[in-house]
Amino acid sequence: MLDIKLLQNDFDTICEKLRKKKVKEETLDELKTISLELKKEKKVLEELQAEQNAKSKLFGVYAREGKDIVSLKAELSQNKTKVLELNSIVKTLEEKLTSIANEIPNIPDDSVPDGKDENDNVEIELILAPATFDFTPKEHWDMDNGWLDFEKGVKLAKSRFTALRGDGAKLSRALINYMLDFNAKRGFCEVSVPYIVNRETLEGTGQLPKFEDDLFKIDGENLFLIPTAEVPVTNLFRDEIINENELPIKMTCYSECFRKEAGSAGRDTRGMIRQHQFSKVELVSITKPDQSEEVFKDMVECASDLLTSLGLAHRKVMLCGGDLGFSAAKTIDLEVWFPGQNRYREISSISNTMDFQARRAKIRYKDGKKNRLVHTLNGSSLAIGRTLIAIMENYQKEDGSIEIPEVLKAYM
């Protein structure tokens, strides 16, 4: 959630920055107005409450001493009506405030370039040259080695589900294990968490209330399938105050991810690029504010090095304001080269949400005497399915066979 105080104190700057994310100034203005009104009403209410409290205490004393209570009682009753009235006003304002605030995305970091959509993202670095082929490389959905079975996925569930078989299934498992081990060596502690979470958890990381349509909900249960491990892993620390000396906390987690892909109709309908269920190894960090930039870079390097170790050509891309996700202040995507498709495609996305999620999820740390909000970061180590097909396309031979990258051989 947005820091309302920032909005009150430095309205113009916040407006300017949020323009990058297409937030209307009127909305922010409304939010500010309500917040100030709320503050004012609350002060009046609190004064009334203070008076009421003091008199109620007196009442007890008078009653014990046998003094006259009748007039005091009348006074209290009268005052009570006023308190109740004001209280409902304050409550209404509070509800209005949170409902608007919940719709406002995080403030982009100053380093985020302006831009409308993914076409305005900025390439920062190219790593490894794309492999060259002396034949025309196929796209993964045209490869006929029996690893991927799209029809079976449809039979079992519906479109955008895929069944794996033989070495395809095995490679998928190898990738998961390899990545977890790789991340562990980089200081990320492995965790394992539920794939089903409640509403509070999804609110903590910002998927709810705004993006309910993108989630698979369990009928009649108020529970949802997780769209990414970021959700449960970050929320491990929801409502907690962490000891300063425990930070930064760096975690890695394998999970299945479930997304409705609402609004993606017609995009990437072929192959295994965009699925309703996919495997992913995730990185999540919780840091002090002054550590988050360093850990962010650390996470980007970790994912990039992972790709390098797999021999996959890729590039780092800095997302522009318009392409930035709801909770992110800053995001770097890693895009891997797909020779069959002849283009780079996202395989990892690493974001610093600063204190945006921490404010919602109430994740704090003790800074001496004071409790302060932490920074939370998340990023794919790599999406397993996309890594699998990246290997298929990059390591394909003319005879249709696929070479296994050296580092994975021990895991097969």
Next chain:
RNA sequence: CGGGAGAUGGCAGAGCGGUUGAAUGCACUGGUCUUGAAAACCAGCGAGGGUCAUACCUCCGGGAGUUCGAAUCUCCCUCUCCCGGCCA
């Protein structure tokens, strides 16, 4: 799915409807003592808002009610635990 119990500060655990934001113990922090540590002793120690700082307000799972006054009484919801059934 059937039967029972419960939800209070980091944990454990008190709390006749009125100076209880909450006893006590543990943990934690600071100090004394010690070459150092432990022990002992002294002190501090929930969260959010508000303020320059106080004051002050809110919070004892969540919501509604009774009352001048609710952690304490009533109702609803949620969750947890135990017993039984089912089961990886």
